[in-house]
Amino acid sequence: xxxxxxxxxxxxxxxxxxxxxxxxxxxxxxxxxxxxxxxxxxxxxxxxxxxxxxxxxxxxxxxxxxxxxxxxxxxxxxxxxxxxxxxxxxxxxxxxxxxxxxxxxxxxxxxxxxxxxxxxxxxxxxxxxxxxxxxxxxxxxxxxxxxxxxxxxxxxxxxxxxxxxxxxxxxxxxxxxxxxxxxxxxxxxxxxxxxxxxxxxxxxxxxxxxxxxxxxxxxxxxxxxxxxxxxxxxxxxxxxxxxxxxxxxxxxxxxxxxxxxxxxxxxxxxxxxxxxxxxxxxxxxxxxxxxxxxxxxxxxxxxxxxxxxxxxxxxxxxxxxxxxxxxxxxxxxxxxxxxxxxxxxxxxxxxxxxxxxxxx
Amino acid sequence: xxxxxxxxxxxxxxxxxxxxxxxxxxxxxxxxxxxxxxxxxxxxxxxxxxxxxxxxxxxxxxxxxxxxxxxxxxxxxxxxxxxxxxxxxxx
Ligand code: SF4
Numbered sequence: 355x356x357x358x359x360x361x362x363x364x365x366x367x368x369x370x371x372x373x374x375x376x377x378x379x380x381x382x383x384x385x386x387x388x389x390x391x392x393x394x395x396x397x398x399x400x401x402x403x404x405x406x407x408x409x410x411x412x413x414x415x416x417x418x419x420x421x422x423x424x425x426x427x428x429x430x431x432x433x434x435x436x437x438x439x440x441x442x443x444x445x446x447x448x449x450x451x452x453x454x455x456x457x458x459x460x461x462x463x464x465x466x467x468x469x470x471x472x473x474x475x476x477x478x479x480x481x482x483x484x485x486x487x488x489x490x491x492x493x494x495x496x497x498x499x500x501x502x503x504x505x506x507x508x509x510x511x512x513x514x515x516x517x518x519x520x521x522x523x524x525x526x527x528x529x530x531x532x533x534x535x536x537x538x539x540x541x542x543x544x545x546x547x548x549x550x551x552x553x554x555x556x557x558x559x560x561x562x563x564x565x566x567x568x569x570x571x572x573x574x575x576x577x578x579x580x581x582x583x584x585x586x587x588x589x590x591x592x593x594x595x596x597x598x599x600x601x602x603x604x605x606x607x608x609x610x611x612x613x614x615x616x617x618x619x620x621x622x623x624x625x626x627x628x629x630x631x632x633x634x635x636x637x638x639x640x641x642x643x644x645x646x647x648x649x650x651x652x653x654x655x656x657x658x659x660x661x662x663x664x665x666x667x668x669x670x671x672x673x674x675x676x677x678x679x680x681x682x683x684x685x686x687x688x689x690x691x692x693x694x695x696x697x698x699x700x701x702x703x704x705x706x707x708x709x710x711x712x713x714x
Numbered sequence: 715x716x717x718x719x720x721x722x723x724x725x726x727x728x729x730x731x732x733x734x735x736x737x738x739x740x741x742x743x744x745x746x747x748x749x750x751x752x753x754x755x756x757x758x759x760x761x762x763x764x765x766x767x768x769x770x771x772x773x774x775x776x777x778x779x780x781x782x783x784x785x786x787x788x789x790x791x792x793x794x795x796x797x798x799x800x801x802x803x804x805x
Contacts, residue, residue, distance in 0.1 A: 357780045360787035437761070465762020467744050487761075494763040497746035501730070545758060545766040571780060597772035598720075598758055604766050607747040 361574035362398050368581035369400035376402045378533055379580050380526070380669055382519065383540030384411035384697025385568040391702035393570040395577075403581065407699040409522050409667040410540060412487040413439045414691045414698050415622045418655030420486070420515050421445030426650050427482055427513070428458035435469040436484040437491075438462035439695045442688060446656040466498040473510035482644045485512040489546040492516035492633055493607040496614035499635065499642055511644040514634055515652065517620060519543050520551055521631035527559040532669055536562035536580040538573070541595055546611075548603030549593040556589045565593045614639055621654065623691070624664030661690035666699050673703040680704060720768045723755045734759060 381387055387407045390396060396405055409415050422445040428434045434450060441451040441462060454460040459479070461472055469483040485495045495516060502510050519540060526532055539552050544565045552563040562583035566576025572595065579592045593599055611633070620632025635643045645651055657664065660678050665671035673679050673692065683689035685701055692698035721734035721741070732751060734743045744763045745751040756773075757764040 356784040356787040360783040363787070465744070467762050490760050490765060493747050493765060494744070494761045497744060497763060500746065542758065542760055542765060575780075597769050597776055598766050600766075604747065606749040607765060610747060 357571055358574060361571065361578055364578050365574065365581060366400050368578065368585050369403050371585045372402060374402065376404065377535040377584055378404045378406050379536050379538060379577060380406045380408045380534045381538040382408040382410045382523065383543065385541060386538055386573060387411070387699055387702050388697055389568040389570055389573050391706035395570065395573055406534065406669045407666065408526065408669055409622060409625060411692065411695050411697040411699070412491065412517065413443055413695040414663060414667055415517060415624065416443065416486050416515055417621050417623050418445050418657060419653045421449065422447070422655045423650045423652045424450060424484055424513060425453055427644065427648055428453045428460055432648060433459040433461065433472060433476060433479045433481040434484060435461050435463045435472050435481060440484055440486065442694045443691045444658050466494050469498065469510055470501060470505070470507060473507055477509060479509065481510045483510065483512050485514045485516055487516055488519050488543050490542040492615065493546050493611050496611045499614045499639055500610065502642060511642050511647045512635065513644040515620065516633040517622065518617065518631055518633065521628045522622065522625060523555055525625050525628050526669065527555055527561060534561065534669065535584055538576050538580065539563050539565045541567045544595065544599045546603050546607045548601055549591055549599050550601045552591045556591050560589045562589045563591045565595045565599050567595045624667035658689045663690040663692040666692050673700040720756045720758055723751060723753055723757055726751050726753055
C-alpha cells in the first residue's frame with residue numbers, strides 16, 4: 355500500500371500547489387468510473403480536486419430506440435446475442451430481459467465470437483448480434499463480421515451502433531458550460547486508437563490528457579499526471595499506459611475495423627447527434643446489416659420519464675442530484691441505463707459511495 | 715467488459731483462434747486483431763479477443779517506478795516524491 359500512499363501524497367502536494375484553485379477532471383471511460391468507485395479513490399483526493407464521469411459507458415450512451423429495434427427483432431423470433439449489460443436496459447417499452455421472460459430467444463455472450471456458435475447450433479433461426487460499444491469492442495465486432503464472411507454463415511447479422519470516443523470528446527470540449535480541466539483518457543479504447551488521438555484536446559483545446567490503465571494505482575498515477583500538467587500550466591498527451599498503448603494504436607485492429615466499418619453520424623443519449631461519431635457497416639457488408647436484412651430501423655426512442663442519465667453522461671449532473679436516485683431508481687429496479695450497467699455512473703455511485711453519497 | 719489482467723498466449727491455432735493462460739487457467743481467445751501472434755506473447759483480452767500485446771520493457775519500467783515510489787515513501791523522505799519517468803539509463 356505504500357505505493358498508493360506515496361501517490362496520494364503526491365496528489366495532495368500538487369493540489370496544494372494549485373493555491374486553492376478547484377479543478378475538475380473527467381474520467382472518460384466506464385472502467386475508470388468503476389475502479390474509482392470500487393477503490394474509494396474520490397475519498398483519497400483533496401477537496402479541490404473533483405472527478406467527473408464522462409460518456410464512457412457504452413450501454414448508457416446507447417439510445418432507447420436501439421433497444422426498441424432489438425426488441426422488435428426478438429419479438430418476431432430472431433435470436434438475439436448480446437453483451438449481458440444490455441439485457442436490462444429499458445427501451446421505450448420493456449427490455450430484452452423482459453422479452454426473454456416472455457419467451458424471446460435472447461442469449462448473453464461474453465464474446466462476439468460466441469454468436470458464431472449460437473448461429474451454427476440453430477441454423478434455421480436467424481440470429482442478430484447486438485453490436486454496441488466503443489472502439490475496444492467495435493474491433494472484435496468487425497472481426498466477427500469478417501469471420502461470418504469467411505465461414506459463409508448465412509443466418510447471423512449485426513445490429514450496429516458502435517461509437518467512437520473522439521467525437522464525444524469534441525462535443526464535450528465544444529460545450530461552453532462544461533468546465534473540465536483535464537481528461538483521464540480510456541485505457542483499452544486507446545490501445546486500439548492510439549494515444550495520439552487525444553492530441554487535438556491538448557493542443558487545440560488546452561486540456562491535459564493522460565492515458566492510464568484502470569488498476570487502482572494506475573488511476574492514481576494518471577490523476578497525479580493530470581495535476582502535474584495543470585500545476586505546470588501545460589497541456590499535452592501523457593501516455594502512462596505505454597506498456598499496452600502505442601502512440602498509433604493497434605494497426606491490425608484498425609485495419610480490420612476500416613475494412614468493415616465506416617464513420618457515420620450517430621445519436622448519443624445525453625449528447626444528441628454527433629457527426630461521424632458512430633460506425634456503420636460498409637456497403638460491401640450490407641448483407642450482414644440487421645436493419646436491412648430484417649427491415650427494422652433504429653428510430654429515436656422514449657427516454658425513461660424523470661431519468662437524468664443524459665445529463666449525467668454529459669458531465670452536467672452527478673447521480674446523487676437525480677431526484678430518482680436511490681428512491682425509485684436502484685440497481686434492483688433501475689429506471690435508466692446508468693443504473694443498469696455495472697459501468698454506469700449511477701450504479702457505481704449507488705454501490706460504492708454508500709449512504710454518505712446519497713443526498714436526502 | 716474490460717479486463718486489465720494480461721494473459722500469456724500458450725497456443726496459436728491455424729483458424730485465427732488460440733489459447734491464453736493466467737495462473738493455470740486456460741481460455742480460448744480470438745487472435746484476429748493481432749499481427750503475427752506468437753506463443754509467449756503477453757496479451758490484453760477484451761470480449762474474447764486479444765486486442766493488444768503487453769510491452770515487457772514498459773511493464774518493467776512501471777514496476778520499477780512504483781517500487782521506487784514505495785521505497786521513497788517507506789524511507790520517510792517527507793519531501794516531494796518524483797513521479798516523473800526515470801531517466802533512460804536507469805530503465
Ligand atoms: S439515478 Fe436512475 S433515473 Fe436518475 S439518472 Fe441515474 S439511472 Fe437515470
